Amino acid sequence: MNAQPPxxxxxxxxxxxxxxxxxxxxxxxxxxxxDVIARDAGVSKAxxxxxxxxxxxxxxxxxxxxxxxxxxxxxxxxxxxRDVPQALHGIAESMIGFxxxxxxxxxxxxxxGEAQRFPEIGRAxxxxxxxMGMAMLSGFxxxxxxxxxxxxxxxxxxxxxxxxLCRSDLMLRRIMGVDGAPDPAVISAAADEAVRTxxxxxxxx
Amino acid sequence: MNAQPPxxxxxxxxxxxxxxxxxxxxxxxxxxxxDVIARDAGVSKAxxxxxxxxxxxxxxxxxxxxxxxxxxxxxxxxxxxRDVPQALHGIAESMIGFxxxxxxxxxxxxxxGEAQRFPEIGRAxxxxxxxMGMAMLSGFxxxxxxxxxxxxxxxxxxxxxxxxLCRSDLMLRRIMGVDGAPDPAVISAAADEAVRTxxxxxxxx
DNA sequence: CGCCGACTGAACGGAACAGTTTACAATCGA
DNA sequence: TCGATTGTAAACTGTTCCGTTCAGTCGGCG
Numbered sequence: 097m098n099a100q101p102p103x104x105x106x107x108x109x110x111x112x113x114x115x116x117x118x119x120x121x122x123x124x125x126x127x128x129x130x131d132v133i134a135r136d137a138g139v140s141k142a143x144x145x146x147x148x149x150x151x152x153x154x155x156x157x158x159x160x161x162x163x164x165x166x167x168x169x170x171x172x173x174x175x176x177x178r179d180v181p182q183a184l185h186g187i188a189e190s191m192i193g194f195x196x197x198x199x200x201x202x203x204x205x206x207x208x209g210e211a212q213r214f215p216e217i218g219r220a221x222x223x224x225x226x227x228m229g230m231a232m233l234s235g236f237x238x239x240x241x242x243x244x245x246x247x248x249x250x251x252x253x254x255x256x257x258x259x260x261l262c263r264s265d266l267m268l269r270r271i272m273g274v275d276g277a278p279d280p281a282v283i284s285a286a287a288d289e290a291v292r293t294x295x296x297x298x299x300x301x
Numbered sequence: 302m303n304a305q306p307p308x309x310x311x312x313x314x315x316x317x318x319x320x321x322x323x324x325x326x327x328x329x330x331x332x333x334x335x336d337v338i339a340r341d342a343g344v345s346k347a348x349x350x351x352x353x354x355x356x357x358x359x360x361x362x363x364x365x366x367x368x369x370x371x372x373x374x375x376x377x378x379x380x381x382x383r384d385v386p387q388a389l390h391g392i393a394e395s396m397i398g399f400x401x402x403x404x405x406x407x408x409x410x411x412x413x414g415e416a417q418r419f420p421e422i423g424r425a426x427x428x429x430x431x432x433m434g435m436a437m438l439s440g441f442x443x444x445x446x447x448x449x450x451x452x453x454x455x456x457x458x459x460x461x462x463x464x465x466l467c468r469s470d471l472m473l474r475r476i477m478g479v480d481g482a483p484d485p486a487v488i489s490a491a492a493d494e495a496v497r498t499x500x501x502x503x504x505x506x
Numbered sequence: 507c508g509c510c511g512a513c514t515g516a517a518c519g520g521a522a523c524a525g526t527t528t529a530c531a532a533t534c535g536a
Numbered sequence: 537t538c539g540a541t542t543g544t545a546a547a548c549t550g551t552t553c554c555g556t557t558c559a560g561t562c563g564g565c566g
Contacts, residue, residue, distance in 0.1 A: 106512055124329075124331065126329065126331035127418070129552080130555080139514090140515065141554090142514070142515085142557085143512080145555065208409075208413045208476055208477075209329060209413065211477050212327075212478065222474060256469055261465055263465060264465045265431065265465070269427060272416050272423035272424065272426055273424065274423065274424055274427050293498065296498075296501045334523060334524085335523075335524060336522090344543085345543065345545065345546095346526095346545095347526085347527085347544070348544075350524095350525065351542080355524080
């Protein structure tokens with residue numbers, strides 16, 4: 097996913113990416129037509145094809161950008177709260193919030209749908225998103241500060257458990273279009289529930 | 302999803318469905334072409350169109366069938382093990398096994414990809430799959446036998462937690478194509494982990 | 507000014523696709 | 537054996553789509 101666009105000739109590059117992003121995330125790869133992308137980006141098709149050799153390259157460029165965003169979001173998780181349970185609650189809230197956000201869902205949807213056709217996309221999504229988040233969280237769980245309160249042998253396993261608890265029925269209902277946008281109070285309650293279960297398993301006693 | 306095919310005229314119906322199933326689950330809705338489906342089903346395109354008015358109806362018929370299968374799988378969960386923790390382990394194993402199976406993944410993938418375009422499919426998947434499984438599990442958790450061992454106020458919430466624990470990083474890696482088919486021992490270990498966390502939260506003490 | 511690179515709009519070729527039609531063959535009940 | 541139902545192969549229609557081409561516009565710069 098590190099293939100830079102061969103040359104960034106002109107000033108409309110960002111515009112093309114933005115339009116493509118919107119259409120691809122809305123329609124998927126097969127569903128998106130290059131004509132629609134060009135129209136949506138406010139750019140002629142000729143211009144679009146001067147930046148990218150074909151539809152697939154454009155798609156990969158868009159997804160690569162989204163993965164970078166995910167990566168940044170993961171590394172910005174805030175562990176420096178006063179209190180370990182509070183820190184966990186904060187992490188759970190921001191994770192759930194991202195998972196249920198329109199953007200987070202759209203990326204997930206497209207990656208699921210296209211991971212077969214473009215294996216590198218599935219890989220890149222996993223590495224920059226869940227894997228990165230897990231690594232961050234695992235690092236925190238292994239820190240002396242966390243270990244003072246938590247009894248964790250396998251931080252990776254524990255991080256997996258924590259994230260799984262965040263990925264609850266709520267997320268499934270959003271993905272499947274059963275629920276609409278979530279109430280912040282609902283997110284907070286879900287985070288609470290996740291932290292309670294996690295502490296029940298891992299709190300020192 | 303209850304719209305029956307208008308009439309089941311002839312003997313090739315099942316053949317058509319089988320072919321369509323294979324292609325749709327492999328390629329998604331947009332990716333699947335009717336010509337390929339017909340060829341794959343060993344049937345002429347004219348025959349196909351004598352059973353179904355259009356591609357969309359065929360797609361809905363296939364997914365409707367898959368949902369029925371899911372439903373049956375959910376209702377067949379086995380709760381009558383000697384021991385509650387053993388029962389939970391068995392449930393976790395069969396859930397994880399299904400989630401990671403080629404079939405389970407394919408249905409999930411297609412539903413995620415098409416839930417936008419066909420909202421009723423997202424709904425139907427959720428109701429016949431996760432919702433149904435949750436209801437079964439919730440019923441078990443509320444039963445006197447389980448309540449003797451478990452301290453559960455909100456069985457639905459607890460069922461959600463249990464299922465979330467089953468839907469771990471393992472599933473994500475499968476969906477994203479990072480991992481291949483899972484080793485049964487790995488599934489058993491994941492089930493173990495899920496049950497341990499669940500019991501830590503809900504076991505009476 | 508005159509030049510040049512970026513961009514446009516529109517058209518086009520060729521392919522794929524959904525769905526229809528037609529002319530013909532297989533199957534089967536009576 | 538007959539006739540009706542069911543299926544087939546292949547061509548065909550009309551649309552959509554990707555990717556290319558080209559004549560021409562625009563804005564900046566020497």
